[in-house]
Amino acid sequence: MTSSPASKRQRTSSTTFPPPYELLYWPTIPGRGEHIRLCFEATGTPYTDTCNDDQKTGLNALRTLISPTNKGSPTNPPPLAPPILRHGSLLLSQTPNILLYLGPKLGLAGADDDPNAIYHINQLALTALDGLSNEAHDTHHPIAIGAYYEEQKEEAKRKAADYISKRLPKFFGYFNRVLQGEASKGGEWLYGGQLTYADLVLWQCVDGVNFAFPRAVGRMRERGEFGEVFGLYERVRARENVAAYLESGRRLGYGMGIYRHYPELDAEEAEAEA
Template identity: 50%
Template sequence: MAEVPAAKRQKASTPDDSLPATYKLIYWPGLPGRGEHVRLAFEEAGVAYEDTAMHEGAVQQVLAQISTDNLATGSAPNVPPLAPPVLQHGDLTISQTSNILMYLAPQLNLASSGSDPHAIYRLNALALTALDGLSNEVHDCHHPICTALYFADQRTEAIRCSKQYVKERLPKFLGYFERVLMAQAARDAANKWLYGAELTYADLVLFQCLNGTSHQFPRAVKQLRDGGAHERLFAHYDAVQQRPNIAAYLASERRQAYGEGIYRYYKELDVVPDDDGEEEEKNN
């Protein structure tokens, strides 16, 4: 099946005609964070959305959602979110990145268009795997003890955790997605994405996770890329980055810079598996 042209992916096909066309993303300002996965879906699909992170009062909108005073009362049976990202669409308010993406994907034509009735669950498994290994675990590398402590309070542990991650965990997850892409190509030569011949939201999630991991561990990711064992994966990464809507977004002011979010660059943590530990001793 040929890839759907970008021009045909612009209009969201909403299953419920009572829902408005505009989506509202509520997220912290000043960092990509987990809200970035939702933004990439909107940008790829070319649909209108409101991003509170880009407007004054963004913090207040997040706090209003996650406040212990928010009981999510009203006519719709919504439940109060624990943390952003939060999506509002008509009377619907939902949270959790993967949950939001599962809701949006069919509407934005970012779910599989094949005949598999269980495709959305397969896509969710791929997205969750990327979020586990290339987002949550990466975040834990600079906060290995707890998130309440500053990096300086757990630097020694963070260095040790980062070395273990780039040596064992990072190759494991990159190797897994390389295997997924190989399996797809073996099934059908036209399958150049994680699930079939058309890009889905799982491809966007993997791209963002690998992009963020590259920001935190540039030396390790470069070493793995140069090693040649993950050629399909990095070709996939480049293909997502070069898609017209994604490329335009990445070059725009809407794409926020990495900072004090999930992915953080610390020179002490910019390690590769064969580092001998001298840097750690020097910084202690």
């Protein structure tokens, strides 16, 4: 008998106690919730992905939480937007904030004897999200998030050309340098010689920009640039739990979310520099 995606995701032998962590994010797209899913999946932590497990019920719950009429509770201010993490009576939103909370609990926040590890790891995750997620999104919506891509195509071409020629190599170069630095402790992972949530965030960002700009990223690989970053990408993908997740129905395909592939934005280098 084949397990459903939801039962695989929850990965618990108990039918009495649900997974302690609940993720609420828009269904059918990876989006900003994917960084949180990867932390659960990489560590084998049971969780409920409410909107993907039961779209109608999940969306109702999510929309209630982000409704303009929701003023929160005595201990939880209302979230503005997903992703939202529910852990017991605690509600948290904002991807970096959720990762900051989950990292120590899931063993993804560095060595226990390094009191500053969490701050360095958070710094690295925030940098990846800034340059390889937020800026990547803005290439196809440079003028207004609420307007269709087709209403801002010319501006998007200019934004994407600048992103490909200047911003993408800037951030890849930064993380390449981090992996070459002493704080990496060997160059296998970004910080402290062990997998942290910053590595998972960077992996998802690299995977996303590769989907959005396969020609641009392919050119960097062909030139042998940023080998440390691409090496980390392959190491994360090869980890047993991550590989199993990527082959499962739980891994959602890219579409109309943060990372979108428009061939006209993935220009050849000569066009990007024009």
